[in-house]
Amino acid sequence: MGPTNVNRRDVLKRTAAASLLALPGVGALSSCAAGGGGGTDEKPQKGEKSKKNPLGVKEDAALAVYIFNGGYKDKYAKFVSDMYAKNYPKAKVDQKATEKIATQLQPKIVRGNPAADVINNSGADQMNIGKLVTNKQVADFTEMLDAPSWDNPSVTVRDSLYPAMQSMGAFGTKGCYQLNIAMTVYGNWYSKRMLEETLESQYPKTWDEMLAVCKKAKDKGIHGWSYPGGHPRYMLFSMYAMFAQVGGRPVIEAMDYLEPNCWKNDAVKSVFEAFEELVAKKYVLTGFDGPQGHTEMQTAWTKGKCVFVPNGSWVENEAKDTTPAGFGMTVGATPSLSTADKMPFGTLYSPPGEPFIVPAKAANVQGGLEWMRMMYSKEASINLFKETGGIPALKGAIDGMKLPPGTDSSQKAITAAGDNIVIPFWKEWYGELFTADYDKVMGDFMMGRITTKEALDIMQKASDRIAKDSGITKIKKA
Amino acid sequence: MSIEKRAAKPPNRLLFFAAILLPPRFTPMSVRYDRRYRTLDKYRFIAGFLAIPLAFYAIFVISPFIQAIYYSLTDWSGGPIANFVGFDNFVKMWNDERFWDSTTTSLTLLVIAPVVTLVLGIFFAYMITAGGRHRKGQAISGVAGSSLYKVVYFFPQVLSVAIIAVVWGRVFNTNAGLINGGLDLVGIKGPAWLGGEYGLALIAVLTVICWSFVGFYVVLFSAAMGGIPKDIYEAALLDGAGRGTTFFKVTLPLIWDTVRTGWVYMGIQALDSFAIVLVMMPSHAMKVTPVFLYERFREGQFGYATAIGVVLLLLSVVFSLVVMRLGNRDRIEY
Numbered sequence: 001m002g003p004t005n006v007n008r009r010d011v012l013k014r015t016a017a018a019s020l021l022a023l024p025g026v027g028a029l030s031s032c033a034a035g036g037g038g039g040t041d042e043k044p045q046k047g048e049k050s051k052k053n054p055l056g057v058k059e060d061a062a063l064a065v066y067i068f069n070g071g072y073k074d075k076y077a078k079f080v081s082d083m084y085a086k087n088y089p090k091a092k093v094d095q096k097a098t099e100k101i102a103t104q105l106q107p108k109i110v111r112g113n114p115a116a117d118v119i120n121n122s123g124a125d126q127m128n129i130g131k132l133v134t135n136k137q138v139a140d141f142t143e144m145l146d147a148p149s150w151d152n153p154s155v156t157v158r159d160s161l162y163p164a165m166q167s168m169g170a171f172g173t174k175g176c177y178q179l180n181i182a183m184t185v186y187g188n189w190y191s192k193r194m195l196e197e198t199l200e201s202q203y204p205k206t207w208d209e210m211l212a213v214c215k216k217a218k219d220k221g222i223h224g225w226s227y228p229g230g231h232p233r234y235m236l237f238s239m240y241a242m243f244a245q246v247g248g249r250p251v252i253e254a255m256d257y258l259e260p261n262c263w264k265n266d267a268v269k270s271v272f273e274a275f276e277e278l279v280a281k282k283y284v285l286t287g288f289d290g291p292q293g294h295t296e297m298q299t300a301w302t303k304g305k306c307v308f309v310p311n312g313s314w315v316e317n318e319a320k321d322t323t324p325a326g327f328g329m330t331v332g333a334t335p336s337l338s339t340a341d342k343m344p345f346g347t348l349y350s351p352p353g354e355p356f357i358v359p360a361k362a363a364n365v366q367g368g369l370e371w372m373r374m375m376y377s378k379e380a381s382i383n384l385f386k387e388t389g390g391i392p393a394l395k396g397a398i399d400g401m402k403l404p405p406g407t408d409s410s411q412k413a414i415t416a417a418g419d420n421i422v423i424p425f426w427k428e429w430y431g432e433l434f435t436a437d438y439d440k441v442m443g444d445f446m447m448g449r450i451t452t453k454e455a456l457d458i459m460q461k462a463s464d465r466i467a468k469d470s471g472i473t474k475i476k477k478a
Numbered sequence: 479m480s481i482e483k484r485a486a487k488p489p490n491r492l493l494f495f496a497a498i499l500l501p502p503r504f505t506p507m508s509v510r511y512d513r514r515y516r517t518l519d520k521y522r523f524i525a526g527f528l529a530i531p532l533a534f535y536a537i538f539v540i541s542p543f544i545q546a547i548y549y550s551l552t553d554w555s556g557g558p559i560a561n562f563v564g565f566d567n568f569v570k571m572w573n574d575e576r577f578w579d580s581t582t583t584s585l586t587l588l589v590i591a592p593v594v595t596l597v598l599g600i601f602f603a604y605m606i607t608a609g610g611r612h613r614k615g616q617a618i619s620g621v622a623g624s625s626l627y628k629v630v631y632f633f634p635q636v637l638s639v640a641i642i643a644v645v646w647g648r649v650f651n652t653n654a655g656l657i658n659g660g661l662d663l664v665g666i667k668g669p670a671w672l673g674g675e676y677g678l679a680l681i682a683v684l685t686v687i688c689w690s691f692v693g694f695y696v697v698l699f700s701a702a703m704g705g706i707p708k709d710i711y712e713a714a715l716l717d718g719a720g721r722g723t724t725f726f727k728v729t730l731p732l733i734w735d736t737v738r739t740g741w742v743y744m745g746i747q748a749l750d751s752f753a754i755v756l757v758m759m760p761s762h763a764m765k766v767t768p769v770f771l772y773e774r775f776r777e778g779q780f781g782y783a784t785a786i787g788v789v790l791l792l793l794s795v796v797f798s799l800v801v802m803r804l805g806n807r808d809r810i811e812y
Contacts, residue, residue, distance in 0.1 A: 102776060110556045131778030135557025229652065229673040230760040287652035289673025289760055296653065432777050436576075436761065443673060443762035471553055471570070471779050 045364055054147040055366050055373065060090035063367040064115060066105060068122035069097040071314040072182075072354065076387040077120065080380050084371055091367065102127045109137050114359035117368035121178070121357050129178055130429050132357065133171045134473045139358040140175040144369040150377035157376055161393045164423065168352050171429065172475035180352035181375055182390035185331050185410035186237035187348065189311040192328030192405070194304055198222075203332045205345050207274050210308075210335050214283040217307050223285035225278055226306035230293025232442035233434055235275070236424070238310035241334045241349040242271045244422040248342030256425040257477050258467040263459040270337055272445070272452040279448045286447065295319075302327060312353070316406030317389045329406040331413055348417035349424070352393050429475050430466050437462035498522060543791075550785035555778045567785035577786065580770040584749055586680065587687065587766065588797060591748035592741050595688045599695025600737070602631060604725055606696065607703040608711070628700060631693035639690070643757035646686045647672070650758075672759055679764040686754055691747060695740055702736040703729060731810060738805040742798045749794060 047058035065081050067074040074097035085093040096116075098104050102125045108115045109132070121127050132138045145158040145166065158166065162183060169178035195201055199217055204210040214224025227234050244252045247267025254262035262268075278284055285306045288297040298319040301309050309315075316329050323329060336345045356375070358368035374380055381392035382401075389407050391414070392398060403411060414421075427434040441458050444450045450458075466472055497509045498518065509515055550567055554560035571577045606624040621627075634642060649656045650671040658668030669675070671682045706729065714724050730737070752768035761769070767790055774783035 106556070112558070125776070128776065128778040131555050131557075135555060135559075137557065229670065232673075232760075232762060287670060287673075289652050289670050289763070290647045290650075291757070291760065293673075293760070296651075300653075432773065436773060440762040443760070447670070447674060465574075469570070470566075471555070471782055472777075 046366055051153070053370075055144060055370050057088065057366045057370045058364070059088050061364045061367055062092040062094065063088075063364050063371065064117050065093070065095040065371065066101065066116040066119045067095065067097045068101055068120045068126070068354075069099050070123050071318045072388040072390065073097075076380075076384045077375075079383045079387070080371060080375050083374050083377075083380060084367075087374075088367075099123060100125045109359055109361075112361050114362045117358060117362040117364045118371045119357050119359065121355050124435075126355075128431055129355065129357070130171060130431075130473055130475070133173070133177045137360050138177045139360045139362070139365050139368070140177060141169065141179050141358070141369065141372065142175050144373055145176060147373060150373055151379075157373060160395060161376060162352065162395055164421065165352055165393060168423070168428070169355075178355045178357050179372055181354045181356060181384065181393055182352070182388070183313075183350060183393060183410075183414060184353035185313040185348065185350045185391070185413050186311070187241070187331045187333055187413065188238050188308045188335075189301075189315055189329065189331050189406075190308050191302075191304070192330045193326055194222075194307060198304070199307070203330075204335050207335045207337050211277065211281075213307065214278065214281070218281075218283060222304065223306040224283035225308050226285035226288070226297050226301060227310055227442075227446055228293035228297045229287055229289035229443070229446075230291055231439070232446055233439040234294065234310045235442045235446065236310070236427070236434065236438060237312055237349065238308075238334060239271055239275065240424050241347050241422055242274070242337060243268050245334065245341045245343045245345070245347050246270055246337050249422075252422055252424065253477075255463070256429070256475075258426070258430070258463050258474070260464070261460065263456050263463055267342075269452060269456060272455055274337060276445075276452050279446060284446060298322070308332075313389075313391065313406065313410045314353075316404060327405075329404075330409040331406065332409075333413055333417070343420055346413075346416045347420040347422060348413055350414055350417065350421050351423040354390070425475075426463075430472065433462055433466055494518075546784045546787055546791075549781055550788045552781045554781040554784075556780050560781065563781070567782045568789075570782060571785060571789065576765075576770060577767070580765040580767045583680065583764060584751075584767040584793075587684065587748040587751055588745050588793075591684060591687050591691075591751075592744040594684065595691050595695060595744050596737065596740055598688065598692050599740070600699050600730075600733075602627070602692070602696045603699035603703055604729060606700050608724070608729065609721065628697065631696040633693065634690040635694050637690075639753040640757055642686065642690050643754045646682075646689075646754075647758040650682050673763050676764060679759060683751065683755060683759065683764065686758065687748060687751055690754075691744060695744070698736060698740055699733060702733040706732050731807075734805070734807055735809065738801060741805065742801050745797050745801065746794050749790065749797070 045058040045061040046056050047053065047061075049056035053059075063081075063084060065077060067077045074095065078095055081093045081095045085091065101119065101121055101123060105115055105119060106127050109127070121129060129138070146156055149155050149157045149160040152160070165179060166176045168180055169176040171177060190203070195203065195213070198220070199213060199222075201213045201216060202209075204213050210224075217224045240252075243255075247265055251262075251265050251267045254265070285297075285300065288294070288300070290296070295318070297309060298311075298315060299322045300306060302319055302322045302324065311331075313331065316323075319329075333346045333348055356372060358365055358372070362368055375384075376394050378394065378397055381394040381397035384390060384392050385398045385401070385407075389404060391407060391410055398407075398411075424434075437459065441450070441455050441462075445452075445455045467474070493506060494509055494512065494514070497505045497515070502510065502519070505515075549560065551562060551564060552560040553563045553566070606620040606628055608619070609621050648654075652658055652668065652670045652673070655668075655671070657671065661668040669678055671678050673679075710728055710732075711724065714728050719727065750768055751766055752772070755764065755766045756769050756772065759765075761773075765773075767786065771783050771786040771790070774780075774786065
């Protein structure tokens with residue numbers, strides 16, 4: 001046999017040629033990442049429907065739950081998972097908690113093979129829910145909302161909850177693709193003791209009174225306001241209801257539907273100018289600019305360095321460790337700007353919060369829906385309140401209980417608001433408008449680096465950019 | 479084996495192809511003595527060695543690149559449908575101010591970070607290998623304690639980038655940070671480093687990038703300088719060259735290849751700087767292109783995000799080519 005003579009130079013030369021040859025093969029090798037098909041067309045697991053099991057849960061189907069490990073922790077959900085395991089003893093229930101919801105769950109949802117049946121899609125790393133709905137990657141909750149509620153079979157789940165639950169999850173459809181479990185109350189949070197004893201004042205119902213309180217505080221060496229410099233978007237929690245108060249609902253709806261010049265409205269402008277005055281008069285305690293800025297700010301607040309902070313009702317739980325006894329944490333509705341306001345003092349920015357979804361292609365969709373039905377039981381609602389201090393979405397779940405001051409004031413604020421509840425849907429639908437654009441604008445605005453006019457110009461530009469962007473699915477007025 | 483047994487006519491084609499998979503022992507004579515069998519055997523041998531690495535390379539390196547380029551031309555949003563939209567994403571990018579803002583920052587880092595890091599790296603390395611007093615019997619020596627410094631400089635490389643970002647985030651903290659705390663002691667009210675002025679934010683990021691990478695280059699350049707024969711230094715010394723002259727006329731030209739490689743590598747590190755900026759900077763204060771890309775990804779604009787990725791790839795390639803071209807000198811053999 002002749003010798004097979006291969007020298008080193010030949011090998012190197014041929015390597016280059018071979019890699020070129022390999023290229024056309026790549027097309028065949030690369031499995032299409034957007035395929036989403038591949039073995040995912042199995043029928044969802046369903047069992048027999050019965051009175052005890054109105055959603056037809058398959059009794060021995062495993063259930064995977066993913067909870068966002070944030071201010072609420074995950075014990076409240078463990079309670080529901082345990083409840084599920086008790087009712088379906090043959091089912092293996094697995095609950096996990098993470099701070100990185102999108103990182104951990106989105107890839108498998110994209111591939112059509114979700115790792116969880118119920119997901120608490122919350123936190124800074126949440127999945128864009130609008131896209132999930134557009135891509136039909138989340139299941140419709142309608143079936144569950146129309147099922148009998150856990151505690152009272154003659155009332156549907158839908159009727160047992162606070163209103164606006166379905167509209168928060170509708171995304172311009174008739175269905176409901178996201179459900180929230182707790183009512184969040186946003187507004188101006190303060191210490192009752194600080195306001196009434198140290199400053200000898202009452203909660204300001206008008207902006208003029210607000211400025212007076214801030215002045216009084218400044219004389220005592222206390223800042224009237226603060227906000228987390230690392231997350232300046234918190235300012236919306238104190239500004240949003242004021243937009244509605246000054247200009248009425250059409251002003252805030254225009255924002256939701258990205259109408260031309262919606263941010264340049266006079267009502268919005270006057271609210272920005274009001275806050276510009278706070279900044280100009282140096283009433284605002286700045287700093288807190290790291291990623292943990294909100295915690296740092298809350299600590300300064302509970303230590304009495306500032307009076308009012310823009311925040312949501314989770315703060316009572318989040319700041320629990322640093323809150324001194326007798327602090328009297330209270331939320332105040334945003335002050336009226338003038339007597340010409342279109343909506344009264346007491347108008348409240350209070351959407352249902354802590355969103356949950358069930359992936360459309362989850363292995364156990366019915367189980368996921370059933371888990372949510374249990375979440376809305378009285379038992380689980382009371383436990384939710386005990387664990388987190390959050391106000392459950394189940395109507396009257398915690399009536400007659402002894403409430404901590406923050407929750408008590410939140411509950412009272414919701415009752416006082418009545419129908420005057422306002423929700424910025426644009427924040428849910430076009431997340432980047434809030435988390436990136438508004439955040440950046442407020443970062444500059446609260447440091448006094450841009451004026452009201454510049455701030456609103458930038459916001460308007462951002463709103464127009466989203467309206468024009470064909471890559472973002474727009475939600476039309478129903 | 480005798481000549482007589484050799485087949486008179488070439489073997490049929492089918493048999494010849496079948497021989498690709500057959501070991502020589504089982505290959506029919508007619509094929510084995512074919513003129514082309516030697517070539518076949520040779521390439522079969524090469525392919526046998528290269529098949530697995532090439533397949534890995536194709537699947538894990540080339541295919542993701544090609545997929546990314548394909549997805550950058552679609553409106554993929556994470557669902558099962560990805561419509562082909564041509565260059566729409568690139569047009570959108572061109573008109574997107576946010577892209578230009580983040581890219582300006584990235585390019586600034588790309589220009590400044592390598593210069594600062596490499597200059598510091600070369601300086602420290604020179605001091606370590608040749609910056610000390612002349613000791614008896616040695617042409618060159620490092621400053622006192624140089625072997626310890628070499629280890630200490632390398633420390634940041636051992637830390638995970640996320641930890642570096644978190645720790646420096648604390649150092650730069652406006653109200654409770656080490657820097658402003660120090661300034662407070664001497665009666666100066668420190669500025670908001672991270673959430674304030676853009677210029678300060680840029681300085682903060684540059685500081686962290688340079689701090690975390692300089693140790694690597696100290697070690698890299700010390701190794702390169704250690705490879706320079708001592709007699710060259712001796713000759714320079716005899717000719718009366720001082721430390722500065724020695725450095726510019728001897729050391730730098732002799733390690734130029736390493737400097738150029740380091741420059742490319744550092745430039746790509748600076749162009750990325752994703753983890754440091756994402757963890758340390760409030761997103762409203764400053765963004766680099768990879769962070770902007772990540773945010774598009776999180777918003778479900780996967781097509782747009784990959785288009786940004788493709789542009790980043792092009793930027794890296796162009797940068798490497800420019801540096802290789804600019805820094806092209808005749809290699810000095812020693």
